[in-house]
Amino acid sequence: MLKDITLGQYFPGQSPIHRFDPRLKVLMVVAYIVALFCADGLWAYLFCFSMLALCIGLSRIRPKMMLRGLKPVLFIICFTAVLNMFYTPGVVLWHWWIFTLTREGIFNALYMVSRIVMLIMCTALLTYTTSPIALTDALEYLLGPLKKLRVPVHEFTMMMTIALRFIPTLIEETDKIMSAQKARGADFESGNLIARAKALVPVLVPLFVSAFRRADELATAMECRLYHGGEGRTRLNELHFARLDLLGGVLTAACVAAVFVISHFWA
Amino acid sequence: MPPIIELKNVSFTYPHGEGKPESPPAVDNVSLSVEPGEFVAVLGHNGSGKSTLAKLFNAILTPTSGDVLIDGMNTRDESRLFDIRKTAGMVFQNPDNQIVATVVEEDVAFAPENMGLPSKEIRRRVDEALAAVGMSAFKRHAPHLLSGGQKQRIAIAGVLAMQPRAIVMDEPTAMLDPMGRAEVMRTILRLNRENGMTVVLITHHMDEAAQAGRVIVMNHGRMLLDGAPAEIFSQVDELRACSLAPPQTVALLDRLNRDLNAGLPLTALSVEQCADVIYHYLKG
Amino acid sequence: MNEVLKVENLSHVYSAGTPFEKVAIQNVTFAAKKGEIIGLIGHTGSGKSTLIQHFNGLLKPTSGRVLINGEDIHQSLEMTRAARFAVGLVFQYPEYQLFEETVRRDVAFGPKNMGLEQAEIDRRVEEAVQIVGLPPEVLEASPFELSGGQKRRVALAGVFAMEPEVLVLDEPMAGLDPVGREEVFRFITGYQQKHGTTVIFVTHSMEDAARMAQRIVVMDSARILMEGAPREVFARAGELTQAGLDVPQVTRVLMRLRERGVDIGADAYTTEQAAALIRGQKEGKTC
Secondary structure, three states: OHHHOOOOOOOOOOOHHHHOOHHHHHHHHHHHHHHHHHOOOHHHHHHHHHHHHHHHHHHOOOHHHHHHOOHHHHHHHHHHHHHHHHHOOOOEEEEEOOEEEEHHHHHHHHHHHHHHHHHHHHHHHHHHHOOHHHHHHHHHHHOHHHHHHOOOHHHHHHHHHHHHHHHHHHHHHHHHHHHHHHHOOOOOOOOOHHHHHHHOHHHHHHHHHHHHHHHHHHHHHHHHOOOOOOOOOOOOOOOOOOHHHHHHHHHHHHHHHHHHHHHHHHO | OOOOEEEEEEEEOOOOOOOOOOOOOOEEEEEEEEOOOOEEEEEOOOOOOHHHHHHHHOOOOOOOEEEEEEOOEEOOOHHHHHHHHHHEEEEOOOHHHHOOOOOHHHHHOHHHHHOOOOHHHHHHHHHHHHHHOOOHHHOOOOHHHOOHHHHHHHHHHHHHOOOOOEEEEEOOOOOOOHHHHHHHHHHHHHHHHHOOOEEEEEEOOHHHHOOOOEEEEEEOOEEEEEEOHHHHHOOHHHHHHOOOOOOHHHHHHHHHHHHHOOOOOOOOOOHHHHHHHHHHHHHO | OOEEEEEEEEEEEEOOOOOOOEEEEEEEEEEEEOOOEEEEEOOOOOOHHHHHHHHOOOOOOOEEEEEEOOEEOOOOHHHHHHHHHHEEEEOOOHHHHOOOOOHHHHHHHHHHHOOOOHHHHHHHHHHHHHHOOOOHHHHHOOHHHOOHHHHHHHHHHHHHOOOOOEEEEEOOOOOOOHHHHHHHHHHHHHHHHHHOOEEEEEEOOHHHHHHHOOEEEEEEOOEEEEEEOHHHHHOOHHHHHHOOOOOOHHHHHHHHHHHOOOOOOOOOOOHHHHHHHHHHHHOOOOO
């Protein structure tokens, strides 16, 4: 069933990775991605990998869960691998029709694949260990300077929060409407693309009507709870930069520096 | 002390669409006042004007004529809107459509956050509000996984966190199952009795209204009856005239009076009182 | 064979094999006879909503069978599709499913999907709209312009027009005020009498169940707790209360009297029945 999908994929916990300030975590992920793209050579990659492995270990998230995060991008990974393997010029190992396997290609493919895998895993680790609300708070803070340029940062993060809140509700509703229309003989499974798209009208119309009604009621309820935009708003959980965060930040910076050094000297 | 909610000759007519005949007033010349600590139930069938009345209490609507005063503040005065809504909090029918956040405690914190309170004070209010509705154990839960009754209690906590002087509830149990309804009613009663919270409960459930201290019956936008539950529910014919059925206990006593000329008091509202009256009737 | 609908040893497990695994119904056997009106009661999560979605094949049993007129609805795709039309299912708050531009087209959605002739569709639509007490002008109006109560009627008409053999309704009166409840009650019984349809309706309200149903089935924790005529079921009021169900006030008054030594039975659930029992007692004879 649709409602079985867990969204945001947050696994609450008390590990140091969970307890890091979400702003720091977002910055750490950015730094790590930069490091990944600058990494060059086996040793740099191994170093990046051990950093990630250490963090996963500390977070106590089961490695199986981490691998599950790769599923949606499996196709891209395979595609990248094939492209790199066969289309990198170099020492030819094997040739057939338009496929030319080179030694450089194999290395390139390995590097690219491990780069993508590590990139996905480190962002997955961020969402696994940070509650959606902390994440939006962090984004609101980090994007704060943009407010000066009249970018509606608060409105944007509020929208994200509400979207996250209502996605499960709307999924459940879609499920219900689909069942109800099926009970009236609607058929969503047969026919060509156009027929199927047309079959969705009886689901989409009620869904939109309901979403607008909900939005309307929610807006009134929010006004009744004194919402008046981001101005003068305080937070229940203020973000605190603790000693642990300082340690985390320094370590990350050191590791990123190390990646540069390793790439430069041992590549 | 002045009344918390005061209506003076209030009428409200919904603006009519182009080319359509003007609709009759949804609320028609209603005057009433709610004193601090009261628990008032507003009863009526759909279209009786009871929900419009609720919206007038909270300045969601302003009267077409007459005045609504919340703790002395006129709801027409837009500069006092913030204070009016802080004084008379509002709980709506659909619990799903009033919960904003993905974590229970974050949702309860929504109003105090908007009030710009310091983080420590917000924390204190959130914990207090959740305790008052008996939901402290769920503060880290995701609201969409809770039952209807639990969600509605969270919505009540969200209003309590503003520390209002009165709570207006617009059919808070209409979408709940019997267990959820009982849960919400228990919470409301406790708030009223133990915390002295002023409660205005809009409902069409007789058994809920019977638990209030005072019942107002609305019909065609007018206030038809106003009094203690026992007094209101004993007026069986008047209730039926505005399509409301009296509680089964009263209906039973009324039946016995009509069939057997039993002369039983129609004020025995609760199951216990009713059984008691019948017991003595049978033994006497 | 007058058992129109039968489920045999039906079980349904949601998300089997995951940590979210949940047994929604367990080994339920139940049959509905032609023309019968059955009230299905149980608190939220007792499995009743899952059960009714098996009746028309929307959900597939984890184990067990669903039979319509003796035939397993999952034996072929054609049978499953036929089950959709043989068993008309009205969901909770059905007014939220309306989607067409006019009431006529919305009510016609089901009959059209059945592949009926246009003339037959028109006949059914007009009849259904009439049964739910809407004037013919409404047919050309947009369903979104109607009041909440009228929308509910249109949604009911949408399933009535399919003229199913078995009509299943999930809390058809939810959220309505006493007047609205009374009306919906009248439409359903009116339709039932006209077509001799088997009706199964889910409700939380014991009073509604008692008033409408010939037979009551009570579900609790994924199983059938008890079934029988309303009187038989309410005679076990204590068990009902334990299952988290509301027992009518008059039944509770009689239970209370019994506790105090005046046993005039506790199998009344309407004021009339209770008044008759009390009257019998007063006049010195037992009913």
